[in-house]
Amino acid sequence: MTARVLAVADSDSYLKWAAGLLDALPPGWTARTAVVRSPITPSADQIRAALNGTMTIEAEVLPARRLRRLLASYEPDVVLLACTGPVVEVLSGIILDRAGPRPVLVSGLPGISVPASERAWVFRSAADLFIVHSHREVDEFTGIARALGIRGTVGRARLPFLDPAPPRPLRDRVVFATQAKVPVALDERRRILLSLATLAGKRPDLRPVVKLRGRADEQQTHRELHHYELLWRDLVAEGKVRAGALTFDAGPMREHLAHAAGFVTVSSTAALEAIAARVPLLVLSDFGVNAEMINVVFEGSDCLGTLADLEVGAFRTPDRGWCAANYFHDPVDDDWTTHLSGLVAQARTGGLPAPTRLPYPGGARARRRARMRLEAPAAMEVISAVRQARQRAAGG
Template sequence: MADSDSYLKWAAGLLDQLPAGWTSTLAVVRTPIVPSQGQIAAAVNGTRFDTDQPPSVVHARGLRRLAERIRPDVVLVACTGPVVDVLVSDVFDGLSPRPVFVSGLPGISIPATEKAWLYRGGCDLFVVHSGREVEEFARIGKELGAEGSVALARLPYLDQAVARPAAADQLVFSSTTAPPNRVVFATQAKVPKRREERESILLALAGLAAARPDLDVVVKLRALETERQTHNERYHYERLWRQLVETGAVRDGAVRFAAGAMREHLAEAAAFVTVSSTAALEAIAGKVPLLVLSDFGVSAEMINLVFEDSECLGTLEELARGDFRQPAAAWRDANYFHDPAVSDWVVKLAALVDQARTGGLGPVRPLLDGPGHAAARRRARLRVEVPPDVLRVGYRAGRRVRRYLKALG
């Protein structure tokens, strides 16, 4: 089960890595960040769930009934932290037979954080995607006293990518051929945070489009303005672009905005750019030259620290002149592009299933428990139980009451 577009994409791809004899059912948890039907279709694109019957959106009690009916060996909780905690520790509490609980993170997870483990402390298996991530999360889990283990998987998007012969880093095309001519900018909801930083990216993309009218410059959106995503996006790029057009800073139509499946955009891409996005790894897998913008810093806060020493970091100035990169081979091997044979998550999962079937798994022991966490878990329970529209009305009413009380002094 998944609760957002990014987790749904990860879950669908991860389930595709299971052995042929395993069967799986995928559902979307109804929360305030539930993906739209368009986002659901894009997330499962190219997986076994890409059918005429997309995954259903189900509330928490419906998930419990589904689990009681299926009696699964494994429950994959591909959700944001608080939702993982409340589903494993509350909604699925007392399931019989006791399933193996698996969770993980849907993309780049360097540096590893305690918070990610704390919410997933009740899970038996924590799936990550590089040797470095395994080492860091295993260390943190041991320090926190987590009973679950860490396992390695290939990021599922990487094996879905259609690799082409390596393209030139400079955007130079032969007049006798018709190669891909799309430059894809992948947005990230969390970074950069400041409005002017986001505007500077749009200006650089407009500069590239003006200098190279032969290019199709595309801003690939994670969500339309009317859609929700894993993290809130205060300054939506499409809205900022309209405002820049109104002030005359850019030419209307110089770049275009599109949603849909990233793999389909990359299939037509001559180059790729982002500030921080797991899609950069998809571009690398497809041998698409890229830039990871460093103008706003290279740090844990910018979620791009992992790209140090990759030789893919670059600037807005380099973007505007169409100067893209291929990653260093040593960096690829150390970060996400390990041999699939090294991945051990399926082996570890199968061992846990055998243990569960013989009654060898004890009760779930979350790291976040007791009176100190009770209020937070109640709030998380509301997120998975109450219809999102009703919950948003409650949030707005609560904010108005707090503002009123503050005004009274």
């Protein structure tokens, strides 16, 4: 059996995830990739970095109205909605409200999803297949689906970007992987930068690199209120750090890890990439280990450490048992392509069940705003910029 897949992403992290998944499609299947325009559309550099190391060579950026035409001309058997939850909900409606046979709808989450989120499932309730990445995540999201009456199947896939680049002879970088959402507080982010600067002073053999998801003028999946690069400039201006102590860079994470002697994050799926690349690491616990910090999954991993550990380069090696239970399961346990093939066969006989369509979280007003993000992204960018400026002013 062959099939056509259309992957639609809306941000750099989801695009990276989608491109990796497409590499694992059954032989003979073909795919096309697009980025739907919104206030978080990745830049050209971010798109190149997201596709690095995959077989996807291009991703056309297009508005939602052109996506409708692409659906009509390409006639995909499968649509992979690799987007943030509100965008998945809106695009699901556009696809399901079209006349004629519908494609199989697939969605999922591009990284660590512990604890499982009911809200994430509600946005994706129309999906026939919901892809996550560990035994624990499958169990938790399946339980949520049963409780909510969602018909979709939960499938397991090994995170698609865990194949590292070959290590380089010189491994002297300490890579700090930023996360837009955590920590939130300005002083906490400054503390991280100060500790990296301390490491640079104590360990001249190591070169700290702040790996950015986007430059200060680029968009990310999640809004970043206090950008690390701007905070560093403030610290330099205040005379608290030496200007050249840290390097700020973007580009593919796999290339940074190929040069890395150590890795640090507060919460990032890149920690799993570091484990796959056999780079010793630290997941910082100074700001809490809980669902809000998106790092509770690292309990029992032997990877948790502190800023004091970072300042002396005391990195960790993860527990093997934890790895097997969390994201590093045997590849034979992956079942998402089996589920997908079965759903495509069902669709061709008209046997797909009616999709579940739960009410939009936050109600009709929130849904209208989500549609506006797709249909008038420029206007929403202005509104978002004003809101961020007010938040910065309120935060001092």
